[in-house]
Amino acid sequence: MDEDRAESTVPSCVSLKSDHSKQGLIYFRSSEEIERGEHILSNWDQSAPPGESSCSQAGSRSGDAEMKPKQRSDLQELIEGHKMSLKRRCEHVTEGTHEAGSGTLLNKIYTELYIIEGQSEEVDTQHEVRQLERTSKKNIQDTPIKCQDIFKVLSEQQRHIRVVLTNGVAGVGKTFSVQKFSLDWAEGLENQDISLVLPLSCRELNLIRDEQHSLLSLLHVFHPTLQKIRAEDLTVWKLLFIFDGLDESRFSLDFNNHQVISDVTQVSSVDVLLVNLIQGNLLPSALIWITSRPAAAYQIPPSCVDRITEVRGFTDSQKEEYFRRRFSDEDLSKRIISHIKASRSLHIMCLIPVFCWITAIVLEDMMTRDQRGELPKTLTDLYSHFLRVQMKRKKQKYGGKQRPEELTEADKELLLKLGRLAFEHLEKGNIMFYSEDLERCGLDVSEVSVYSGVCTEIFKREIYCFVHLSIQEFLAAVYMFHRYTRKDTAVISQFLKYSKPNPFSEFAGLFTNNDPVTSLDGFLRRALMKSLKSKNGHLDLFVRFLHGLSLESNQRILGGLLDQTDSHPETIQKVLNNLKEVNSDKISPDRSINIFHCLMEMKDQSVHQEIQEFLKSGKKSQRRLSEIHCSALAYLLQMSEEVLDELNLQQYNTSEEGRRRLISAVRNCRKAVLSGRVLSKSHWKVVASAMTSNPSHLRELDLSNNQSLTDADVELLSSAMMHPNCRLETLRLRHCSLSEISCGSLASALRSNPSHLRVLELRGNQLKDPAVKLLCGFLQDPLCKLETLSQKPKPASLLKGQQVEQKPPAEKVLSQRKWWRTMKLAKLHLSSRDGLSWSCGTRYRPEEPPTNKLFSWEERALNLSSVCLSLVALKSNLSHLRVLDLSYNMLEDSGVKRLCSGLESPNCKLERLRLKDCSLSEISCDSLASALRSNPSHLRELDLSQNQLKDSGVKLLCGVLLDPVCKLETLR
Numbered sequence: 001m002d003e004d005r006a007e008s009t010v011p012s013c014v015s016l017k018s019d020h021s022k023q024g025l026i027y028f029r030s031s032e033e034i035e036r037g038e039h040i041l042s043n044w045d046q047s048a049p050p051g052e053s054s055c056s057q058a059g060s061r062s063g064d065a066e067m068k069p070k071q072r073s074d075l076q077e078l079i080e081g082h083k084m085s086l087k088r089r090c091e092h093v094t095e096g097t098h099e100a101g102s103g104t105l106l107n108k109i110y111t112e113l114y115i116i117e118g119q120s121e122e123v124d125t126q127h128e129v130r131q132l133e134r135t136s137k138k139n140i141q142d143t144p145i146k147c148q149d150i151f152k153v154l155s156e157q158q159r160h161i162r163v164v165l166t167n168g169v170a171g172v173g174k175t176f177s178v179q180k181f182s183l184d185w186a187e188g189l190e191n192q193d194i195s196l197v198l199p200l201s202c203r204e205l206n207l208i209r210d211e212q213h214s215l216l217s218l219l220h221v222f223h224p225t226l227q228k229i230r231a232e233d234l235t236v237w238k239l240l241f242i243f244d245g246l247d248e249s250r251f252s253l254d255f256n257n258h259q260v261i262s263d264v265t266q267v268s269s270v271d272v273l274l275v276n277l278i279q280g281n282l283l284p285s286a287l288i289w290i291t292s293r294p295a296a297a298y299q300i301p302p303s304c305v306d307r308i309t310e311v312r313g314f315t316d317s318q319k320e321e322y323f324r325r326r327f328s329d330e331d332l333s334k335r336i337i338s339h340i341k342a343s344r345s346l347h348i349m350c351l352i353p354v355f356c357w358i359t360a361i362v363l364e365d366m367m368t369r370d371q372r373g374e375l376p377k378t379l380t381d382l383y384s385h386f387l388r389v390q391m392k393r394k395k396q397k398y399g400g401k402q403r404p405e406e407l408t409e410a411d412k413e414l415l416l417k418l419g420r421l422a423f424e425h426l427e428k429g430n431i432m433f434y435s436e437d438l439e440r441c442g443l444d445v446s447e448v449s450v451y452s453g454v455c456t457e458i459f460k461r462e463i464y465c466f467v468h469l470s471i472q473e474f475l476a477a478v479y480m481f482h483r484y485t486r487k488d489t490a491v492i493s494q495f496l497k498y499s500k501p502n503p504f505s506e507f508a509g510l511f512t513n514n515d516p517v518t519s520l521d522g523f524l525r526r527a528l529m530k531s532l533k534s535k536n537g538h539l540d541l542f543v544r545f546l547h548g549l550s551l552e553s554n555q556r557i558l559g560g561l562l563d564q565t566d567s568h569p570e571t572i573q574k575v576l577n578n579l580k581e582v583n584s585d586k587i588s589p590d591r592s593i594n595i596f597h598c599l600m601e602m603k604d605q606s607v608h609q610e611i612q613e614f615l616k617s618g619k620k621s622q623r624r625l626s627e628i629h630c631s632a633l634a635y636l637l638q639m640s641e642e643v644l645d646e647l648n649l650q651q652y653n654t655s656e657e658g659r660r661r662l663i664s665a666v667r668n669c670r671k672a673v674l675s676g677r678v679l680s681k682s683h684w685k686v687v688a689s690a691m692t693s694n695p696s697h698l699r700e701l702d703l704s705n706n707q708s709l710t711d712a713d714v715e716l717l718s719s720a721m722m723h724p725n726c727r728l729e730t731l732r733l734r735h736c737s738l739s740e741i742s743c744g745s746l747a748s749a750l751r752s753n754p755s756h757l758r759v760l761e762l763r764g765n766q767l768k769d770p771a772v773k774l775l776c777g778f779l780q781d782p783l784c785k786l787e788t789l790s791q792k793p794k795p796a797s798l799l800k801g802q803q804v805e806q807k808p809p810a811e812k813v814l815s816q817r818k819w820w821r822t823m824k825l826a827k828l829h830l831s832s833r834d835g836l837s838w839s840c841g842t843r844y845r846p847e848e849p850p851t852n853k854l855f856s857w858e859e860r861a862l863n864l865s866s867v868c869l870s871l872v873a874l875k876s877n878l879s880h881l882r883v884l885d886l887s888y889n890m891l892e893d894s895g896v897k898r899l900c901s902g903l904e905s906p907n908c909k910l911e912r913l914r915l916k917d918c919s920l921s922e923i924s925c926d927s928l929a930s931a932l933r934s935n936p937s938h939l940r941e942l943d944l945s946q947n948q949l950k951d952s953g954v955k956l957l958c959g960v961l962l963d964p965v966c967k968l969e970t971l972r
C-alpha cells in the first residue's frame with residue numbers, strides 16, 4: 001500500500017510535473033477504455049438522477065452544450081486517464097510483508113468490512129484494544145452500510161448526502177475502504193454517476209501545508225494526470241474528494257474564522273481550502289468523504305456532516321473469510337481459523353484487520369516452516385513471534401552469516417532504539433512522531449529505511465507511527481523489560497517515579513541505595529500499580545506484555561534480544577501471587593480487569609478455570625470469591641454473548657473491593673443493583689458508560705443507599721441518561737441524600753430525554769421545595785403519563801404536635817411564600833407520565849426517628865410540594881392520575897383547599913383520594929364537598945380517617961352523598 005501511495009507523494013508528482021513525456025506513458029490506454037469512458041461521461045451527463053447533485057443537472061448540461069466535440073473528447077480522455085492512474089495506484093496493496101513493488105492484488109485479499117451508520121461512544125477516550133474487546137459483539141440495532149453505498153440515500157428520511165465522515169480505530173480498514181471504493185470506481189464497477197474520484201491523503205497534504213495553492217493547483221500536484229483539467233470543468237463535473245486520515249493531518253481546521261473561498265482558482269492555504277470545501281463554499285455540489293481515527297474526528301463540526309459511519313472491522317464470519325482469501329492453501333487457512341477460534345483473546349483482536357494480518361504472518365510462518373514450536377496463545381506470544389518473523393525476513397532479504405533466528409548486535413540496538421521511541425511516546429500518549437523524534441532516540445531515518453525488513457513493516461511513511469498501537473506497546477514493553485534486565489535504575493525509577501521513596505509505602509526498600517534495582521516481582525508490581533492508576537488505560541496492554549515477557553519461553557522467542565532474567569519458578573510464583581492479591585481499592589474496575597489479563601499473559605489459567613466452574617455451579621452465593629476472581633468474573637460476564645438478567649452485588653460472597661470490581665459487568669446486564677455501596681467516580685464512570693454504550697442493555701438501575709453519590713456523580717449519570725443510546729426505564733435513588741443540585745441535573749436529564757424513564761424513586765432524600773420544583777420541570781412533557789403519585793406513609797404520631805406548633809412565625813411566612821411560588825408553578829406545568837411512580841417524600845425508618853425540628857420542617861416543605869405536584873397532575877388535560885395518596889402528611893385545611901382546586905378541574909379523572917391523618921378539620925370537608933359537587937363523576941373512594949372532622953364536617957360531606965350524581969362508593 002505504501003509503495004502504491006508513493007506514486008502519489010509529492011516527489012514523484014513533482015518529477016512527473018516537470019517531465020511531461022512521462023505523462024504520455026501514464027495516459028496510455030486502450031481504445032475500448034476510451035469508448036467506455038465516452039459512454040460513462042455521456043451517461044452521467046444525461047441521466048444523472050434528479051436531486052443527486054445540482055451540478056449534475058444544471059452544470060453539466062450547460063457545460064455540455066457549450067462544449068465543442070474536440071473539447072468533449074479531451075475531457076473524456078482526461079477522465080479515462082485519471083481512472084487508469086487511480087486503478088494503478090489502488091489495485092495493488094503492499095502490506096509490509098511484501099518486497100517493494102510486488103504488492104498483492106487488493107481484490108484478492110479485500111474482505112468486506114462491517115461498516116455502520118452512526119458511531120459508538122467512548123471510542124476516542126478508551127484504549128482501543130479494550131474498546132474492541134467491548135465492541136466485538138454485533139449490535140442488532142446497528143444499520144450496516146456497504147462501502148460503495150456510502151453516498152447513497154438509503155431511506156426516505158434521508159436527504160442528499162454530500163459530506164460523509166467515516167470513523168474507525170487504527171488499522172480497522174479505513175484506508176482499505178477508500179482504496180476499494182476508488183478501485184471499483186476506476187474499474188467502472190460502482191458509483192459511475194461520479195465523474196471524478198479524487199483521493200487526497202492527509203498525510204501527503206502535510207507535505208505542502210506551508211505552501212499556497214488553489215484547489216485547481218492542488219489537484220494538479222496530487223493527481224498529475226489531471227494537468228489539463230480547467231477551472232470550469234471542476235464546476236460542471238460531479239466530483240468526490242476523499243480526505244483519508246484526518247488524524248494524521250498536521251494542519252488545523254478552523255471552521256469559525258476563515259477566509260471564504262468560492263473560486264477554484266483562488267489561492268490560499270490547504271486548511272482553508274479544505275474548510276471551504278467541507279462547508280460547501282467551494283464547489284457546493286462536490287461530494288466529500290473524510291476518514292479519521294475517532295480522536296480527531298471532532299475537528300469537523302457535526303452541522304457540516306450529512307452522514308457519519310464507523311468502520312467496525314470484521315465480524316466473526318468476515319474474520320474467517322479474510323483467512324480463506326489470504327491463503328490459497330485451504331488446509332492452512334482451516335488450521336489458522338481453528339487456532340484463532342480456540343484462543344479468545346486472539347479471536348477478539350482479529351476484529352481489527354491489521355491484527356488479522358499480524359496473526360496471518362505469524363501463523364503462516366509457524367505452520368508452514370516451523371512445525372515444532374508451540375502455537376501462540378497469548379498476545380505476548382503472538383507479538384514476540386511477529387517481531388521474530390520480521391527479523392527473519394530482514395535476514396532473508398539482506399543475507400548475513402548467522403542463522404536467520406539469531407540477532408546481530410546491530411539488530412538488537414535498532415530494535416531497542418525503536419523500543420525506546422515507542423516507550424517514550426507511549427508514556428506521553430503520542431502515537432505519531434516526526435524525524436526529530438527518531439533522531440532523539442538515536443534512530444537515523446535512512447537507517448530505518450535500510451532495515452526495511454523490520455522497519456518498513458512497522459513504520460508508515462512521512463509521519464512515523466507504528467502500524468498499530470499494540471505494536472508500539474509491545475516494543476515499549478520489550479524496551480522497558482530490557483532496561484530492567486540491565487538494571488538500568490535511571491530509566492526504571494524515572495518510569496516508576498510516581499511512588500518513589502516513601503519509607504511507608506508498600507514498595508519501601510525496593511529502591512534503596514545499596515540495592516538500586518528491584519526484584520522481578522517488585523518491578524512488575526510497581527509497573528502494574530502505575531498502569532492501574534492511569535485514567536484511560538493507556539498502559540494496560542504495555543503492562544500485560546511486561547508480565548508476558550517475564551516468562552522465559554517468551555524471552556526465548558525473541559532470540560537473545562532480552563537477557564535472561566531471574567525467572568525461576570519461585571519468582572514467577574511470587575509475581576502470580578502478587579497479581580492475585582494486589583489491592584486495587586479506589587481503582588477503576590476496568591483497570592482491575594487488566595490484572596486478570598496479566599495473569600493470562602503469564603499463562604496462569606487457575607483463576608479462569610475456577611470462575612468457569614463457579615459459573616457452572618448452582619450455588620453461586622455460597623462460594624467465596626477473591627478480588628481477582630471478581631475481576632475475572634466481571635470480564636467474563638461483560639464479554640458473554642448472553643445479557644445477564646440481574647447483577648446484584650449483594651448476592652456475591654466476597655469483600656467490598658470484590659463487589660466493586662464486579663461493576664464492569666454492569667455493561668452486559670438488564671438490571672443492576674448497586675445499592676448500599678461506597679463507590680467512587682471511577683465506578684460511576686463505568687455505570688455511565690454502560691448507559692451510553694451501543695447497545696445499552698441496562699433497563700433498571702438501583703443505586704439506593706449510596707451516600708457516597710456526589711453532585712458530580714449524579715451529573716455524570718444524568719448526562720448519560722440524556723444520551724440517545726440510553727434505554728434506562730427505572731432509576732432508584734432512595735436514601736442517597738440528593739441535593740438540590742443533583743435534582744437539577746436529574747430534572748434536565750428527564751426533560752431532555754423523556755421517552756424511556758418510567759420510574760424514578762427518590763424516596764428518603766429529604767427533598768426541599770426548590771429541589772422538587774426543579775423536578776417538576778419534566779412534568780411539562782406532553783408524553784408524560786403519570787398514573788400514581790404517592791408519598792410513603794409515616795406514623796402520624798411522628799408528625800403531629802409540638803414540632804409544628806413550635807415553628808417560629810418567620811418560618812410560617814416563608815412556608816406561605818414557598819407555597820405560592822409553587823402554586824404558580826402548578827399553573828405552568830401541565831403534564832402526566834405513563835407508569836411513573838413518583839415518590840419524593842421521606843420514609844420513616846425506625847432507626848432514624850425525626851426528633852429534631854429541622855426534620856419536621858422539611859417534612860412540611862415536602863407536603864407543600866406534594867400538593868403542587870398533585871395539582872399539576874390533576875389539572876393537566878392529559879392527566880392519567882387515578883390514585884392520589886397523601887396520607888400522614890401535614891396538609892392541613894389550607895393544603896386541601898388548594899388541592900380541591902385541582903379536583904374541580906374538568907380534566908381531573910381522579911378515582912381514589914387518600915388523606916388519612918392529614919390534620920384536617922371540618923373546614924377541609926367544606927372544600928371537599930364543593931369540589932365533589934363540581935366534579936362528581938369520577939371520585940369513587942375518599943379516605944379522611946384519623947382527622948378531626950367533627951360532626952359538622954361529616955354533615956357537610958353527607959350532603960354531597962345525597963346528590964344523585966355522586967359516584968362515591970367508599971367514604972372513610
Ligand SMILES: Nc1ncnc2c1ncn2[C@@H]1O[C@H](COP(=O)(O)OP(=O)(O)OP(=O)(O)O)[C@@H](O)[C@H]1O
Nearest residue numbers: 095109110111170171172173174175176353354357
Ligand atoms: N477490508 C480489508 N480486507 C483485508 N485486509 C484489510 C482490510 N482492511 C484492512 N486490512 C488490513 O489491515 C491493514 C490496515 O488497514 P488500513 O490501513 O486500511 O487501516 P486504517 O483504518 O486506515 O488505519 P490507520 O488509522 O492506522 O490509518 C491493512 O494494511 C490490511 O493488512
